[in-house]
Amino acid sequence: MYRRALILGLVATGVTACAAAPTRPLGPDGLPVATAYIIGPGEEAAVAFRMLDSVNSLRQAARVAPVALDPQLTAAAATHARDMSVQNRPWLFGADGSSPVLRAQRAGFTGRFLGETISESYESELATLTAWMNEDRTRSVIMDPDARLMGFAWHQEPAGKLWWTLNMGTAPSFGGGFS
Numbered sequence: 001m002y003r004r005a006l007i008l009g010l011v012a013t014g015v016t017a018c019a020a021a022p023t024r025p026l027g028p029d030g031l032p033v034a035t036a037y038i039i040g041p042g043e044e045a046a047v048a049f050r051m052l053d054s055v056n057s058l059r060q061a062a063r064v065a066p067v068a069l070d071p072q073l074t075a076a077a078a079t080h081a082r083d084m085s086v087q088n089r090p091w092l093f094g095a096d097g098s099s100p101v102l103r104a105q106r107a108g109f110t111g112r113f114l115g116e117t118i119s120e121s122y123e124s125e126l127a128t129l130t131a132w133m134n135e136d137r138t139r140s141v142i143m144d145p146d147a148r149l150m151g152f153a154w155h156q157e158p159a160g161k162l163w164w165t166l167n168m169g170t171a172p173s174f175g176g177g178f179s
Contacts, residue, residue, distance in 0.1 A: 036122040036160025048074075051125045051152050051166070055142060058133065064145050070169065072109035073151025077165035079103055080118070081155040084163045090120040104151075104167060111149060112170040115141030119164040125154075128164050146170050 039047055048069065056066040080103055083094050092100055100116035117138040119128045132138040151167035 037124045037127075037162065038160055039154070039156055039162075047125050047154075048152055051129060052150065054126055054129055055150060055166075058129075059143060062143055064143055065148065067147050067150040067168065070109070070111075070149035070151050072107040073104060073149055073167040073169055074153050075107040075151070076100070076103040076109065077116075077151040077167050078153035078155070079107070080116070081153050081163040081165040084118065084120065084165070085155045085157055085161075090118050090163065092116060092118065100167065104169065109151075109169060110172040112146070114144045114147050114168040114170065116168075117141050117164075117166045119162075121162055121164065122160055123162070125152075125164065128162075132166070141168050142166070144168055 052067070052069055059066055080094060080100070084090055087095050094103060098106070101113045104113045117132050119131065121128055121131075123131075129142075132142060147168040148171045149169045151165075151169075153165055155163045157163075
């Protein structure tokens with residue numbers, strides 16, 4: 001009896017393994033067509049904390065102090081992510097001519113602003129972080145040894161395009177003022 005159950009279990013496992021895996025449509029190059037990464041309602045905190053954990057893992061591997069999410073830097077990032085969407089271009093200046101430093105000041109950030117990274121994509125936050133880490137300028141912002149605070153936000157358009165913004169800054173008592 002045990003032997004029969006074992007054989008049936010192995011056959012069932014084999015049949016399951018042979019079942020066709022779900023496939024994505026292929027493009028003219030034979031590769032799967034890219035699909036938009038959609039952030040659903042209620043996923044906002046999980047996305048932010050995945051980014052924070054990933055940034056801190058990279059910083060830890062480089063023996064750099066971790067950062068914490070900061071509500072003012074996050075508010076400035078959210079404002080800029082939405083503004084880039086309205087302008088339909090990824091760049092560091094707001095439609096009103098504002099700089100990253102000015103947006104952080106307007107949001108009430110009192111530490112020293114260290115830098116901003118931006119992206120326009122259909123990819124996840126982790127794919128975006130990977131792209132940022134492959135560029136010297138954006139990697140230097142993320143890995144700045146003076147950073148202790150991070151702001152992170154995005155705006156997603158109905159068709160799925162994401163506008164990502166990540167800000168880094170110091171704690172208010174470190175170095176004071178803006179740069």
